Amino acid sequence: MNIFEKFIFLTEKRNIPFTVNFELTHRCNLRCIHCYLDNAKTQKFRKNAKNYELTTDEIKNILDQLADAGSLWLVFTGGEIFLRKDLFAIAEYARKKSFLLTIFTNATLIDSKGALRLADLALYQVQISLYGARPETHDYVTRIKGSFARTLQAVKLLKKLKIKVVLKTPLMKENFPEYKEIIHLNEKLETNWQMDPWITPKNDGDQTPLALRTLPGQMGEFFSNEKFFPKEEFTTGEKKRFICSAGKNLVAISPYGDVYPCLMWLVKVGNLRGEEFLQIWQNSPELNSVRKIKFENLKICKSCNLVPYCVRCPGLADLEDGDALGSSRIACRTAEIIRERVKCSPR
Amino acid sequence: MKNNIEHNRIFKNEKIASRIIERQAFIVTPLDSTLHLLNEVGTRIWQLIEEKKNIEKIIEHICAEYDMDRLTIERDVREFIQILEKKGIVEIKKSA
Ligand code: SF4
Ligand code: SF4
Numbered sequence: 001m002n003i004f005e006k007f008i009f010l011t012e013k014r015n016i017p018f019t020v021n022f023e024l025t026h027r028c029n030l031r032c033i034h035c036y037l038d039n040a041k042t043q044k045f046r047k048n049a050k051n052y053e054l055t056t057d058e059i060k061n062i063l064d065q066l067a068d069a070g071s072l073w074l075v076f077t078g079g080e081i082f083l084r085k086d087l088f089a090i091a092e093y094a095r096k097k098s099f100l101l102t103i104f105t106n107a108t109l110i111d112s113k114g115a116l117r118l119a120d121l122a123l124y125q126v127q128i129s130l131y132g133a134r135p136e137t138h139d140y141v142t143r144i145k146g147s148f149a150r151t152l153q154a155v156k157l158l159k160k161l162k163i164k165v166v167l168k169t170p171l172m173k174e175n176f177p178e179y180k181e182i183i184h185l186n187e188k189l190e191t192n193w194q195m196d197p198w199i200t201p202k203n204d205g206d207q208t209p210l211a212l213r214t215l216p217g218q219m220g221e222f223f224s225n226e227k228f229f230p231k232e233e234f235t236t237g238e239k240k241r242f243i244c245s246a247g248k249n250l251v252a253i254s255p256y257g258d259v260y261p262c263l264m265w266l267v268k269v270g271n272l273r274g275e276e277f278l279q280i281w282q283n284s285p286e287l288n289s290v291r292k293i294k295f296e297n298l299k300i301c302k303s304c305n306l307v308p309y310c311v312r313c314p315g316l317a318d319l320e321d322g323d324a325l326g327s328s329r330i331a332c333r334t335a336e337i338i339r340e341r342v343k344c345s346p347r
Numbered sequence: 348m349k350n351n352i353e354h355n356r357i358f359k360n361e362k363i364a365s366r367i368i369e370r371q372a373f374i375v376t377p378l379d380s381t382l383h384l385l386n387e388v389g390t391r392i393w394q395l396i397e398e399k400k401n402i403e404k405i406i407e408h409i410c411a412e413y414d415m416d417r418l419t420i421e422r423d424v425r426e427f428i429q430i431l432e433k434k435g436i437v438e439i440k441k442s443a
Contacts, residue, residue, distance in 0.1 A: 003384045007373055016368055072366040072373060100364035100375050122362035122377045164380075 011249035015291065016070040017281060018249040021263050022062075024090065025053055025079040025255050030106055031143040032131070034172060034209045036202045037079065053255045056086040058273070060093050062253065065277040067097045071251075073124070074099040077263070079255070082109035088117055100124045104168075107154035108147055115157040126158055130167040130193075133181035140174065155189055166192045171222065172199050172212040183227070197222055198330070201319050203266060210320070216333075223337050242298065242312060247290035251281065261290050265315030265324065293325070300327040306335035309342065357396050357428060358438045367394070376435050383434065388413065392427060396437060402428065 001009065011018040026037050054062070066074070074094055081087055082105060094101050102125045103118075110118070118126065128151060131141035138148035158165050167189070169175070169182055179195060186193040199213045214222065223229050244250075247261030247269075254260070257272040259280050269287050270280030281287065293314070296302055301312065310331050317328035359365075365374040372385040372393045385393055391412065395405045402424065409420050431437045 003373075003382050006384065007382060010369065014369065067366070070366055070368045072364060072368075072375075095361075098363070098365045124364070124375070124377075124380065 008245075008249070011070070012245060015248055015281070017066065017251045018071060019073045019075070019245070019251070020066055020071045021075045021077060021250070021252040022059075023078060023253065023255050023263070024059070024076050024081045024084050024087070027083045028078060028080040028106075029083060029108060029144070030080065030147055032129075033141055033143065033174075034170060034199050034212050036200050036209065038202070053084075054257050054272075056089055058257070059090050062257075062272050062277065063090075063094055063097055063099070065272075067099070069278055069281060072100050073102070075102045075104060077104040080106055080109065082114070091121055095121050102127060104128075106142070106147070106151060107158075108144075108150040110154040110157065112157055115154065115161055115163070118158065119161040119163055123163060125164045125166050127166045127168050127194075128155060130169050130182065130185075132175045133178045133185045137175050137178055141172075152189075155191060159190060164192070165189075166194060169193065169195045170199060171195050171197045171214055171218075173214055173218070174212065176214050176218045176222075179222075195222075195228065198313075198316070200264070200316060203319075205319060207320070213330075216337075219334065220337050220341075223334065224341050229338070242295050242301065242307070242310075243293060244314065246315065247287045259284075261287060262315055264313055265290075265318060267318075267324075298325055299323075306332065306339060309338040310335040355439045355441050356401060358399075358440060359396055360435055360438055363436055365393075374436055378435060383436065388423075389427060392424060396428075396431075 007018070010016070028035070028037070031038070063074075076087075076091065076094075081103060084090070091101060091103070101121065101123050103123060104127045107126075107128045130138065130151065132138040132148070135148040138151070139145050142148075155165055155167070167182075167186055169179075171179060175182070182195070183193065197214045197219060199209050201207045201210060244262075246265050250262055252260040252263040253272065258268050259270045259272060259277075260266050260268060267286050267290070269284040272280070301307065301310070304310070304327070311334060312328050312331035314324040316330065317326055318324035320330065321328055360376075362377040363374055364377075365372060367373075367390060370387060370390060372390040374383045374385070374393075375381065376383065388409065391409065392405055395408055400408070405428075406417075406421055406424050409415075409424060410417055413420070428437065428439070432439050
C-alpha cells in the first residue's frame with residue numbers, strides 16, 4: 001500500500017471527511033444549457049442569494065470545524081465562485097488552515113490581479129469548465145457571447161504563473177464532434193484535461209438536460225478511446241468501486257449550509273446553521289445508513305454480469321432512476337458499450 | 348562540518364497542506380503534489396515546529412516524552428529536520 005492508498009483506507013475506515021466539496025454560491029454569470037442548478041427551486045435563492053448564502057464568518061467557522069474533523073482536500077465550487085466578493089478572504093483563510101485547496105470556476109471573472117492572488121494561494125488545482133474548442137460551440141453551451149475568449153484568456157494568465165490548471169469538459173451531442181480538437185487545444189495550452197459524458201438531471205430531479213447527452217454512437221467512440229478509458233481498468237472485475245466514498249470520507253456542503261454525502265447524492269443530512277459539523281457527521285441516521293451499504297444490498301446489481309464494466313454512481317441512480325440501491329440506466333448502457341469494447345479489442 | 352541548525356529558526360513552508368489524523372501527520376508538498384506521511388515521533392516534531400519551537404526546545408520535548416538517550420535524539424531530530432527541508436516542507440532561516 002503506498003501512502004496515498006493508506007490515507008484513503010484510513011480515512012474511509014474511520015469515516016474522516018478527507019474531501020469536502022463546498023459550494024460557495026449557486027449564482028452564476030453564465031447560463032449553461034446543461035446546468036443542474038438552474039431550476040425552479042434554486043431560482044428563489046439565486047435572485048436574492050446574498051440573503052440566504054452562508055456569510056464569510058459562517059464559512060470560516062465551518063472551515064475551523066472541518067479542519068478539526070480531519071478534512072484536508074477542500075474543493076470550492078459553485079455556481080461561479082468569483083461572484084462572491086469575499087472569495088479571496090475565504091480562500092486565504094482556508095490556506096491558513098492548511099487545506100489542500102482546489103477551486104472550480106468558469107474563469108471568466110479572473111483578471112491579471114486575481115490570477116496573481118491565486119498564485120499566492122499555492123492552490124492544488126484550478127479546474128475550469130471548457131465546453132468546446134471553438135468560440136461558437138463554447139458560447140452556445142454557456143449562452144453568453146464572449147465567454148470562450150474570457151475563459152481562455154484567464155487560462156493563459158494562470159498558466160503563465162505556473163498554476164496547475166485542469167480543463168474539464170462535459171461531453172454532449174453538441175460538442176462531441178470537437179472532442180479531438182479540445183484535446184489538441186489542451187495540448188497547445190499545456191493544461192491537464194478531463195472529459196466525461198455524464199450529463200445529469202437537474203438537482204430537483206428535472207430530467208430535461210438528459211436530452212443533451214451524447215448519442216449511442218458517440219458514447220461508443222468515447223469509450224473506445226484509450227485516452228479516456230485504459231482497458232485495464234475494466235478487466236479486473238472489481239466490485240469495490242461500487243461502494244463509493246460518499247459519506248465515508250467525502251462530504252458536500254451547499255451555499256446555504258446544507259450537508260450531503262456528495263454533490264451528486266443529494267440526501268440532506270443536516271444544516272450547519274443549526275448544528276455543528278461533527279454532530280451531523282457522526283450522528284446523522286441517513287449518513288450512517290449510507291455507510292452501511294454493501295455490494296450485497298444492491299438489489300439488481302449484485303447479480304449483474306456487467307459489474308466489471310460498470311461505473312455506476314448511487315447518487316445518479318437515485319436522481320435519474322429514483323433508487324440509490326437500484327440499477328442506473330445510464331450506467332447499464334455504458335457498461336454494455338464498455339464490455340463490447342473490451343471483448344473486441346486485442347489483448 | 349558541524350551543522351549549526353540549532354541556532355537557526357525553523358518555519359513551516361506556508362505553501363504546503365497538512366493535517367494530523369489519528370496522531371499521524373499527512374503533508375502535501377505543492378510543487379510535486381506528493382503526500383508525505385510522518386510517523387509518531389515525526390508527527391510530534393511536526394507539531395512542535397507548528398508551535399514555532401526552535402531545535403533546542405524540540406529536542407528538550409522529545410527527550411522528556413520518549414525514553415531514548417539524548418545523543419540519539421539530538422542526531423535524529425537534526426537529520427529529520429534536514430529531510431523536511433530537502434522535501435520543501437520546512438524552511439530553515441538564520442537567526443538575526
Ligand atoms: S459515485 Fe457518485 S455519489 Fe459516489 S462519490 Fe462518486 S459522484 Fe459521489
Ligand atoms: S447499474 Fe446496470 S450494468 Fe451496472 S451493475 Fe447495476 S444493473 Fe449491472
